[in-house]
Amino acid sequence: MRRHELSDEEWAIIQPLLPQKSRGVPRVDDRRVINGILWRFRTGAPWRDVPERYGPRTTLYNRFVRWRAAGVWDRLLDAVSAAYDGDIVMIDSSCVRVHQHGAAGQKGGPEVGGDRCMGRSRGGLTTKIHALVDAEGRPVKIALTAGQAGDAPAAEQMLPLVAPGATLIADRAYDTNAIRAACADRKAWANIPPRVIRKDSFAFSAWVYRQRNLVKRFFNRIKQFRGLATRYDKSPDNFLAALKLVAIRIWLATI
Structure with missing residues (x-):
């Protein structure tokens, strides 16, 4: 082999x-x-x-x-990730550069738009990968946005996957009233460091927060695939499907 x-x-x-x-x-x-x-x-x-x-x-x-x-790749990911218990979950994002072949429109010029999940940021033309992972760094949900998009709005779409009573670990970019309220509604604990401008105080454990490195390790693993570390696909659906295929391999390694 x-x-x-x-x-x-x-x-x-x-x-x-x-x-x-x-x-x-x-x-x-x-x-x-x-x-x-x-x-x-x-x-x-x-x-x-x-x-x-x-x-x-x-x-x-x-x-x-x-x-x-x-939907075959989706069903495969759902099946192999059925072991997800959800006691602790982490959320984060990472940007990847869009190759000129992936950015070219039908006439050969750059084509940027939210529907293609490409946008201008300090890194140039990029796509942002959002991931919710479990306590072992295994992906539960993956989504794409344009590179300049904020982290919190994408995270709000993933919160329904946070189990009641679970702990959500995220960095300050996710310190919003909406995310904290959604976690409270699900009786989950948002272990998120408050932003400096925050006047309210929240329960926060630095020891629990240390586990956030697992979501960083997930991004490091998928970026070992050169076709994912740089986006060559024009279609965001194809790029997302490739991410899910690699996510399936990560789950298979732990089953």
Whole structure:
């Protein structure tokens, strides 16, 4: 087995979760195709440069996009993350640069807009990855926004996944009344350091806050994939699907 390919143990877990029915000609071997997709995002190479041992590049790309549209990657992530208990969760974000190939519009010029999750920030044209992870740094929810977007609004969309009685760990960027109120409504504890401008005081544990490094480790792990450390995909849906595929690998490593 080559580096970064699915092990026998990983394949045994996800094989029963893949679509079992195919119309017409039988599908090309699923394991080989997924390994080729992983190779592409691990190296950041164009689809046309994927080695022939993984099959035709059109098969790899079409399978990746078709399964994304059919929700296969979402279902896989939901299935392998079912072990999530939610006692402690952490939320954070990280920006990635958008490559010129990913930013180009149909006429070859840069195209920026919220619908494409690209925006101008101090790092140039970027996309921001938002992640909610559990106490072992395993991703529970991933979302994308433009690079200049604030962290708190995206976090509010993830709060329904915070279990009642859980502890939410986040940095000062998430110190908003809306987030604290949402946690209180769910009887969860927002262990967030208050901003300097705060006049109210809140319960905060520096010892518990130290665990926040786990969400940083998650971002470090996904950025080992060059196709994720830099965004080459024009479609935000494809880029998000690739993030979910790597998130599935992270979960498989702990099952």
